[in-house]
Amino acid sequence: MKQYPSWLRPKKLAGLIALSLSVAIVPHSLADDEEDKEPQDPFVSINPDPFPSTYSPEDSGVVLIQNVTMLDGIGGEFTGTSVLIEGGNIKAVGNMLSAPSGAVVVDGTGKWLTPGIIDNHSHLGVYPTPDVDSHADGNEMTKPVTAEVWAEHSVWPQDAGFSSALAGGVTALQILPGSANLVGGRAVTLKNLPDRTVQDMKFPGAPYGMKMACGENPKRVYGGKGGPMTRMGNVAGYRKQWIEAQAYKEKWEQYRADYEAGENPTAPSRDLRLETLSGVLEGDILVHMHCYRADEMAVMMDVAKEFNYQITSFHHAVEAFKIPDLLAENGVCASMWADWWGFKMEAYDSVQANIPMVHNAGGCAIVHSDSDLGIQRLNQEAAKALSSGRQAGLNFSKAQAWQWLSANPAKSLGIFDQTGSIEVGKDADLVLWSGDPFSTYSLADQVFIDGVLVFERGNEELWPVSDFELGQPGEGER
């Protein structure tokens, strides 16, 4: 199930690494038995998952959602369709499905069914509500590169915003560190079902992300604190880090190679910052980079080539419409708002057709929020973008547009094999809308995560209330 980064273990011994062990003992018989070699010390490996997911959904039972208009999230629209859920997964999809005995039947007549919305840019939990100073846990603004911090260690599961996002149909989301730093730290992907701990929310098997930032923010924050104070300073900063990360990666590779050759090398000392950066170079950690301007995105794609890593997605890519061909060629997604603009110079050149313009060039377009309010209505953001595209002659269908909300963000998070579309075998992360979700007036009536009904409009029992809200004036009023 869990894909562990290959660079964290010796290739021959992969099967022997146990989850909970930070040090694996190598049986003598497997080592090279030459007489003149000193005996090997235990092989040092690094546990890639020291904060493992404890997410465990309830049993979904068997659920049949009947007679819906369905957007499958990968470009298809179907009417009069039914979806059968069993064991938390999508068991069958079709027009002629009948309810197995014991199944819960949901009548979807007049309603629309979509994959759950996936927001790949959220700060819920790290900048939670109440948004007081004590809760400002999203930006480690102490130095320009803080690849060693992990957002999950800041996530407060009692953020009221998770439940409001759920009421908006969000079933999974990536929580990122802020954008003050060149490298902000690790991001974490969650199922939107908060419980007592962040581990209870962690999306099983999801790879880690790493947050980077271009442009104005790092230079504004560090310009008076030793730099970088310019965009060229930013780029020098990234390159310096990658050079160090390459060296670190090579040291561990050397250690593994020497060990496999039967020698007894001393393991390099661990460095949390370089561990994360070299995880990117290995392709195990996905880069999510805050970058508004087209010219800066182009520079960053060259930096990625220089150091042989992949940028998974640019975020807040306000100027993506200027370089959709470059984004498509480089296989880099653009995560965008529908229409936010003007709060700083790098957000000045905004167009409302940005998202469809990226799609139109064959690129991977994603609707993201970066907002605890926006995340509650991402379907409306897609609708505005779709309409703006049509006004400009880019005639995408609603079914195509839903890719911006589920399949593409799922791909950008490395979880598309599990969620992000309505296909047999996938997690039953679904939203049943009161009507066409491209209408302002449609609301999520029911939200399923792993087949379990976790939100139902109008049903107080299924209206989640955080500890913080309990007994306060707004309890149950969101």
Place this chain on the structure above:
Amino acid sequence: MKTTMKTLAVSVSLCLSLGALADDIAITGATVHTMSKQGTVENATVLVEDGKIKSVKADGKVPRGYKQVDASGKVITPGIIGAYTSLGLVEVEYSAGITDYSVKMEDADYLGTQIDVSYAINPDSSLMDIARIDGITSAVSGVSYTDTFFGGQGAVITLGDKTNPVLKSRAVMSIDLTGDAAEGVAGGSRAILWPKFMAVLAQAASLKGKALEQDDEWEGDLSRADVNALLPVMSGDMPLLVSVKRLSDIRNLLTVKGMYKDLDVVLLNPTEAWRIADELAKHNIGVILDPENNLPYDFEQLGATLSNAAKLHAAGVTVAIGMNTHNIRLATQHAGNAVAHGMPWQEGLAAITSNVAKLFGVDDQIGSLSKGKRADLVVWSGDPLEVMSYAENVIINGKEMPMESRQSKLRDRYLADPKGAPYRYIKP
């Protein structure tokens, strides 16, 4: 056309910079939501003469000499009024030069009542075109950030005049009485903030409506100019727009309103107002809000809810929607979300048109379509509160506005095929 040569000359000079000459126009075939006593008129003919609405009639005839604009199957509403913006006062918020929407006096003695944005409105701001092509035809504009006690005087502006954008200067006096304000101007406590506010009102009331002259004796600790600026507020001629969130603060305001009955109080972003909706209605206190604001960001808005607008309306409170500057064009979406959460549709539309005009005392000019009102109207592709709908034609003061902005030009530049040339040479 009945224009005199003089007004014609004025029109010509205006149209050099913006919009077609103010022809007399007949817009036919649309569903028109007049937001006046006339209600909604199907298959209407809207006659526009000399920049004013002449009539809205079902199946009306098009008189000779009128330019006919076919809007069959479309929806017409009064132009959307941005209820609280800083339009014309800011181009780019951070690190991009002077922004008139932010006032830093660093002077505790300066009350802020003299701030008057009508001198600062820049009609060439790109935000004007960008908002206008999405149906915003006028707006209330005021400063967004001040370190003074009062936020000063805002103006009602039109988005359709590059020469004289101000429709009504000194239209509103604003003040922030939230906890944030206490932090900024009152030692971090409401226990100072409110007595300070009451003391200012008491001094202003002591003038009994008569402005202080230079020679008049004056024992108050406010400057003459500062206190004089409050006279229209005390008389109710200028609404007092109060930022407030917490229920107990709103109750304080009701007490103040009881002491100074002429005050025309409007609440800005009152997250917890729904909890005291009946009282607000009884005291004729209107609200401007963002209906999407539903999270307990701090301890003064624990009661934040998506149903705020609907509950206030149901109690009889006049609700206006539209708090934004760069994206005031989203006022329609915000109103739509208020409707999605229980507000009647007509009231959602009123919240971005007629109610705004009423709250700021400009309902004799804008906010509804009836004889004699300014011809500020929008032809929509469909229901304007639907996110997929868009403005097809925007008419301000009787003139059809150009449907382009810096943003639409950028879009068109990058949709074009440059045929190998640098994009700089593509000028849509």
